[in-house]
Amino acid sequence: MDIEAGRLYNTGNFYGGHICAACDYMRTALANISDLSDKQAEVIIDGKFNGLTENLIPVTPADHPRAGLRLGFKAAQITISAIRGEAATYCFPVSLTSAPTEALNQDKVSMGTISARKFDEQIELVFLQFATHLLAAMQAVDLAGYDDFAPFTKAVHDEVRKLSAFVEDDRALDKEATAVSEWLKKTELFA
Numbered sequence: 001m002d003i004e005a006g007r008l009y010n011t012g013n014f015y016g017g018h019i020c021a022a023c024d025y026m027r028t029a030l031a032n033i034s035d036l037s038d039k040q041a042e043v044i045i046d047g048k049f050n051g052l053t054e055n056l057i058p059v060t061p062a063d064h065p066r067a068g069l070r071l072g073f074k075a076a077q078i079t080i081s082a083i084r085g086e087a088a089t090y091c092f093p094v095s096l097t098s099a100p101t102e103a104l105n106q107d108k109v110s111m112g113t114i115s116a117r118k119f120d121e122q123i124e125l126v127f128l129q130f131a132t133h134l135l136a137a138m139q140a141v142d143l144a145g146y147d148d149f150a151p152f153t154k155a156v157h158d159e160v161r162k163l164s165a166f167v168e169d170d171r172a173l174d175k176e177a178t179a180v181s182e183w184l185k186k187t188e189l190f191a
Contacts, residue, residue, distance in 0.1 A: 016112030017095065023115035024093040031088045038084040041133045044140050045077045047059035056139040058168055066087040071170050073136045079177075080136075083129040109121050117120055135164055135173060142166050156189060 001008050047054035055072030081134035092114035138160045141149055146157065163183060184190075 016110035019112035020095045020110050020115040022118040023112070024095050027090045027115075027119050029121055030119075030126055031084075031091050032089040034084045034129055037126075037129055037133050038081050039102065041077055041080045041136055043135050044133075045073045050140070052140055052143045056136060056143060056167070058166075059143070072167065073139060074175075076132050076136055076173060080129055080132050083125050085133075086124055087125050087129070090118050095117060101132055123129065126175060127184055129180040131177045131184055132173070134160060134180055134184070135167075135177060138164075159187065159189065 043103070045056055050084075053059060053072070055070075055074045057070040059070035060070065061068050094111045097114075098111050122169070134156075138157050139191045141153060141157050149157070159170065160183075162181060163179040164173070
């Protein structure tokens, strides 16, 4: 600032605190959505709540050789809950970590870049959580009867089934969940 000339010069200094605050808030909001997904997945996967099989295993007669040996979506539910817990760890407000730096030239640092980066990491986690949740939901559709669902649910089911087949016997679902996560990022089906 040139007081004698009455002019203000912008030297490129800026403050991005608004970016940090927005990302801090969005991480908390996303953690709450993640928590809701965890609760919804519980209702889908736990047979006590929905009239379906426990852990969404295929209907298995008691005398079947695989009776009692299938875990179904038990590990998927644990994964969903674990991601919910990790998503919540991203909620600490980065804006509180500001400290003076550069010989006090920057007395209040916005930390906006760090907050935005943590938000991006959290988004990736929650996409994986939603993908795992969606795999469970589509398993439930198959068990409940595909024909009884609305056209939109059938359309989602058909797309997910291109990436992940019905879980008859236990198998790792990590690669399939990752594929569904990538599909969720680019599909316009939910728009």
